[in-house]
Amino acid sequence: MFLYLLIDLRMPDKLIVPPRRLLSFSFLPLFLLFLGLQPASCGGQEPDSLAPVVTPETPAGPRPTVPNGYFLFPIKPGKTNFLAASMGELRPNHFHGGLDIKTDGRVDLPVYAAADGYISRLKQSSFGYGNVLYITHPNGLTTVYGHLNHFLGATAAELLQRQYEKQSYELELFFKPDQFPVKRGEVVALSGNTGGSAGPHLHWEVRNAQDHQLNPLQWGGFTEIQDHVAPMLQAFAVEALGIEARVQGVFGKSVFVPKTPPLPNGGGYVWADTISAFGSVGLLVQGFDRFDGVWNKNGLQRVEIRINGQPFYRHVVDDVPFPDGTRQVNQHMDYEWRFLQGRQLEKLFVDDGNDLTMYTTGPRKAACAWRTGKYTPWKSCWPTRMAILLRCVLCCGANSRCTTRLALRW
Numbered sequence: 001m002f003l004y005l006l007i008d009l010r011m012p013d014k015l016i017v018p019p020r021r022l023l024s025f026s027f028l029p030l031f032l033l034f035l036g037l038q039p040a041s042c043g044g045q046e047p048d049s050l051a052p053v054v055t056p057e058t059p060a061g062p063r064p065t066v067p068n069g070y071f072l073f074p075i076k077p078g079k080t081n082f083l084a085a086s087m088g089e090l091r092p093n094h095f096h097g098g099l100d101i102k103t104d105g106r107v108d109l110p111v112y113a114a115a116d117g118y119i120s121r122l123k124q125s126s127f128g129y130g131n132v133l134y135i136t137h138p139n140g141l142t143t144v145y146g147h148l149n150h151f152l153g154a155t156a157a158e159l160l161q162r163q164y165e166k167q168s169y170e171l172e173l174f175f176k177p178d179q180f181p182v183k184r185g186e187v188v189a190l191s192g193n194t195g196g197s198a199g200p201h202l203h204w205e206v207r208n209a210q211d212h213q214l215n216p217l218q219w220g221g222f223t224e225i226q227d228h229v230a231p232m233l234q235a236f237a238v239e240a241l242g243i244e245a246r247v248q249g250v251f252g253k254s255v256f257v258p259k260t261p262p263l264p265n266g267g268g269y270v271w272a273d274t275i276s277a278f279g280s281v282g283l284l285v286q287g288f289d290r291f292d293g294v295w296n297k298n299g300l301q302r303v304e305i306r307i308n309g310q311p312f313y314r315h316v317v318d319d320v321p322f323p324d325g326t327r328q329v330n331q332h333m334d335y336e337w338r339f340l341q342g343r344q345l346e347k348l349f350v351d352d353g354n355d356l357t358m359y360t361t362g363p364r365k366a367a368c369a370w371r372t373g374k375y376t377p378w379k380s381c382w383p384t385r386m387a388i389l390l391r392c393v394l395c396c397g398a399n400s401r402c403t404t405r406l407a408l409r410w
Contacts, residue, residue: 063218063318063319064139064140064141064208064214065139066139066141066219067219068219068220068221069221070115070139070219070221071114071115071143071206071216071219071221071222072112072113072114072115072184072185073112073114073222073224073225074101074111074112074113074114074143074145074202074204075101075103075109075110075111075112075191075202075204075224076109076224077112077185077224078223078224079224080224080226080293081101081102081224081225082101082102082225082291082293082294083099083100083101083102083225083291083294083298084100084101084102084199084201084296085099085100085298085299086099086100086217086289086291086298086299086301087099087205087213087215087216087217087301087317087318088215088299088301088317088318088320089298089299090299090329090332090333090344090346091329093327093329093330094326094327094329095213095317095320095326095329095332096299097205097213097320097322097326098144098146098203098204098205098206098213098215098216099203099204099205099215099216099217100201100202100203100204101201101202101203101204102201103191103200103201103202104200105199105200106200107149107190107191107192107193107200108149108150108190108191108192109190109191109202110187110190110191111133111145111148111187111188111189111190111191111202112185112186112187112188113135113143113182113183113184113185113186113187113188114135114137114143114184114204114216115135115137115143115184116137116138116181116182116183116184117135117136117137117138117142117143117181117182118135118136118175118177118178118179118180118181118182119133119134119135119155119175119179119180119182119188120134120135120136120142120174120175120177121133121134121172121173121174121175122134122151122155122159122172122173122175123171123172123173124151124159124163124169124170124171124172125170125172125194125195126169126170126194126195127195127196128195128196129144129146129147129195129196129203130146130147130148130192130193130194130195130196130197131146131147131148131149131150131151131189131192131194131195132144132145132146132147132148132195133145133148133151133155133188133189135182135188136177140208140209141206141207141208141214142206142207142208143204143205143206143207143216144203144204144205144206144207145188145189145202145203145204146195146202146203146204146205147191147192147193147194147195147197147201147202147203148189148190148191148192148194148202149189149190149191149192149193149194150189150190150192151188151189152187152188152189152190153180153188154180155175155180155188158173158180159171159173204216207322210321211321211322211323212319212320212321212322212325213319213320213321213322213326214318214319215301215317215318215319218318225291226291226292226293227289227291227292227392228292228392229289229290229291229292229392230390230392230403230404231287231288231289231290231300231390231391231392231403231404232287232288232289232290232404233258233285233286233287233390233404234257234286234287234288235255235256235257235258235285235286235287235343235345236255236256236283236284236285236286236388237253237254237255237256237283237284237285237286237334237345238253238254238256238275238277238281238282238283238284239252239253239254239281239282239283239284239334240252240253240279240280240281241279241280241281241282241349241367242279242280244278244279244280245277245278245279245280245281246276246277246278246279247275247276247277247281248275248276249276253284253334253337254275255343255345256275277368280364280367280368281367281368282347282348282349282366282367282368283305283348283349283366283368283388284334284345284346284347284348285300285303285345285346285348285388285390286343286344286345286346287300287390287404288300289301289390289392299317300346300390300391301316301317301318301391302314302315302316302317302390302391303315303346303348303388303389303390303391304388304389304391305348305366305388305389306389311360312361312362312366313348313349313359313360313361313366314359314360314361315332315348315358315359315360316358317358318358319357319358320356320358321356325356328354328355328356331347331351331353331354331356332346332347332354332356333345333346333347334346334347348366348388349361349365349366349367350365350366351365389403389404390403390404391403
């Protein structure tokens with residue numbers, strides 16, 4: 001399934017002196033920060049006080065090798081499941097660091113251990129992940145199960161005893177490998193709605209030894225989740241990045257919203273107006289994805305740009321350093337535009353100060369450059385044909401190959 005958006009971008013006839021940019025501050029109440037934002041279905045991104053602090057500069061290292069089917073789906077394994085939220089969705093001040101699995105609108109569904117290992121940590125809290133369990137596996141990865149209603153077995157008894165000793169409800173415990181071993185498929189807890197949760201669900205994620213949040217779906221093998229629905233394009237933007245740059249004759253950002261439905265038979269969108277650009281500019285996009293059989297919107301987890309058929313830019317939100325790296329979501333998206341305009345635009349270039357490792361770009365970090373009448377020796381985007389590809393969350397697996405295409409003619 002493909003969607004096309006054809007746009008003719010041309011050089012401006014003359015260059016206009018840019019206005020002086022002034023630094024401004026807003027003293028509105030803090031709650032205005034959240035107006036117009038998509039509500040989060042899952043909280044819990046706050047770091048635990050006893051957990052090691054990992055800086056965003058911590059190398060991600062090679063992608064862990066996990067055999068297909070190594071992890072068992074933790075809710076109703078082998079049956080159809082649905083997600084309330086996917087990996088990498090844009091939330092206030094953080095990326096969503098895992099999967100929110102729906103639990104039929106109720107609590108106390110069995111939560112299964114995803115693989116052999118041992119319970120290395122648990123925490124009972126009124127905030128964040130609420131009641132959360134950590135299982136460390138022989139391959140060095142740890143699966144995290146958040147917003148639980150009840151712990152089960154010996155760990156529940158251990159928690160209760162320690163709570164009486166400490167005379168405190170909120171408690172965090174760490175265990176040795178030989179204390180509480182578990183087997184793949186063992187029921188370790190009951191799902192719930194605790195902590196910063198907006199409704200019953202299980203928050204499930206995978207972490208490595210550096211505490212990076214990893215996308216469980218990247219290793220495939222989960223027939224419980226189906227995705228055959230292509231992402232939807234809501235808007236795109238072109239922004240002037242250099243002092244000499246212009247978009248539509250001015251130094252700033254122009255946002256374009258498709259006004260007509262896509263052409264039949266996968267013909268995509270056609271933008272009839274001319275968009276002029278000059279100098280160093282960047283592209284931004286707004287859209288969402290959906291899984292099969294659900295109404296709720298999920299984020300864009302993988303976006304690519306190709307120029308004349310060659311890779312130019314790609315980001316895949318499969319690995320987010322926790323807790324500090326996840327805060328760089330405000331560098332990945334246009335924070336000012338979201339705050340002032342309520343529109344959530346993702347940058348398809350790597351902005352200054354963004355040191356996340358999820359991007360694949362050239363030396364100009366996906367900033368396109370135009371010069372009058374000639375093709376410059378460095379990565380130029382004029383004259384050229386460009387395609388922005390919005391991939392389904394499961395596009396890399398066997399479950400789906402749906403892609404939304406935004407084609408630009410410069």
